[in-house]
């Protein structure tokens with residue numbers, strides 16, 4: 285019983301929990317209702333006209349006018365509803381109104397028509413029956429999207445009209461009345477089925493729309509996250525590169541210029557190491573905030589680690605770009621205050637301008653990165669703009685890399701020897717082997733240029749082997765027992781396999797390994813201290829010595845000297861540059877010499893160029909020295925000739941003879 289009641293309620297009520305259905309129903313109505321009222325108005329006017337002479341004016345004129353007016357107003361109301369977006373609430377209100385009006389207006393129309401019935405002749409009475417039947421059935425069809433309104437109309441109009449006709453007293457009207465009932469029931473049955481499929485259709489459409497909307501929203505959120513750096517909330521590398529591509533297209537079309545910058549923090553790593561990663565992360569967030577506030581013409585992104593990408597909008601001259609870049613570096617230099625510490629970092633910036641520094645995103649970005657590293661080496665804390673000079677450097681490097689890969693190592697590479705002498709006697713105690721490249725294409729290329737490129741291209745291991753073989757075969761011909769120093773690169777000491785191959789070369793050469801020293805720089809050691817320790821031990825197991833080269837240019841940490849198996853220390857020539865005027869340099873050299881004494885290390889002072897330097901060094905004590913004052917690096921044949929002259933040269937001015945050979 286209760287179930288039936290609920291079902292009945294369901295049929296007669298407008299569901300509150302499906303506003304989208306109500307909106308869809310109003311949408312359909314707004315298209316059908318004008319048609320429906322047009323039909324009603326035409327039929328009403330026709331009937332009223334028919335009764336004009338037969339019925340009183342209030343029935344044939346006033347009431348029809350009133351009914352037509354209401355019809356026009358309702359049409360307008362629906363027409364307006366169809367043109368605007370309406371809420372579910374408004375739609376439901378309108379539907380309830382429609383149901384009530386279907387009953388009320390329907391009854392009034394029916395009563396009016398039936399009231400006319402008594403005034404007409406049999407034809408006009410037939411017109412009334414026709415009007416009531418056809419109009420109400422037509423309306424029912426027009427109300428198909430709101431089943432309940434059709435039912436209300438059936439009950440309030442067709443029911444009473446049929447009864448009226450059935451009891452009107454004529455066989456014909458009885459038939460029309462019964463007919464009307466049968467057709468109305470049939471139409472209601474069809475409408476009922478249609479209404480259910482309409483509800484299903486709308487529900488499906490709504491569900492589909494909702495799913496599409498949700499998928500779209502999810503897609504947008506994923507897109508946002510994929511383009512955002514989760515730590516700083518700045519655009520990430522991906523977004524930065526995409527933005528760069530867009531700007532290039534825009535700038536190319538509009539013949540405009542813009543610039544790309546890469547900013548790298550100086551001194552960030554120690555903050556991370558000392559205060560922890562959380563502090564490091566907080567610092568990056570604050571750096572990001574400061575950068576974003578500098579100017580609205582800057583597009584700032586975090587590229588990863590402590591590197592930020594910047595796009596400079598607008599037509600800025602080179603000097604304006606440099607000034608803005610320097611301002612960015614200065615902004616980062618201001619101390620960052622945290623609860624329990626103050627972080628002091630710096631920033632260095634490389635800038636590449638479109639189109640001068642490149643016309644593709646990749647090239648512009650690479651060039652800004654290139655000048656960033658140039659700036660880090662030569663102008664830390666400043667902004668450097670990519671220029672023609674940088675392009676030349678890149679071309680040169682590319683040229684070197686290309687020729688290195690093609691080079692015949694045996695034919696193109698040579699070894700030069702620079703003697704190491706005793707500071708008191710000026711007599712050679714050893715020699716350093718230095719690589720020389722006579723490229724058939726590039727000419728003489730300095731080792732500082734080709735060694736780093738040989739490391740990048742992977743040629744270095746083969747090159748070291750060739751040079752070591754050449755060195756050992758040449759110095760084996762030298763009389764006496766001078767030591768020979770051979771330079772190793774970071775790559776060489778990076779793997780025990782490399783060292784084992786070099787050991788094999790030493791063994792096969794027959795040169796006494798105890799007269800051989802391998803020179804290694806501090807920076808090479810630092811790449812992987814653990815691995816370096818292992819490989820140095822392998823070299824030592826040969827019986828050879830190990831020297832720490834360029835001491836004083838890197839961290840100069842005494843812990844390496846103590847913990848690694850080192851025999852010699854070479855003081856870098858930068859300490860000698862102004863030693864005549866600088867007592868501090870003298871003191872530092874003396875301290876290092878004392879240290880070597882205490883640790884039982886050999887010490888060699890590099891880069892002695894002037895007699896004045898030598899005098900000061902002699903004042904400190906006896907040591908081994910190397911430099912242009914005694915000998916420039918000599919070609920193999922010259923070095924041999926020089927040594928062969930030595931035994932008989934005792935007491936002669938060796939220094940001068942070496943310098944001028």
Ligand code: C2E
Nearest residue numbers: 718719731732735751771772773891892893910911912917
């Ligand atoms: P280094 O090991 O410090 O070599 C000493 C450099 O100082 C040599 O430059 C030498 O010519 C230069 N020099 C010597 N005396 C003086 C002086 O009085 N004044 C000045 N201003 N310079 C002086 P070079 O031959 O151009 O070599 C440069 C660097 O290239 C070397 O520095 C070394 O790091 C690297 N290198 C040279 N040959 C090799 C090699 O066979 N293998 C590796 N891995 N590196 C090498």
Ligand code: CA
Nearest residue numbers: 716771803833
């Ligand atoms: Ca060296």
Ligand code: CA
Nearest residue numbers: 833834854890
């Ligand atoms: Ca050196």
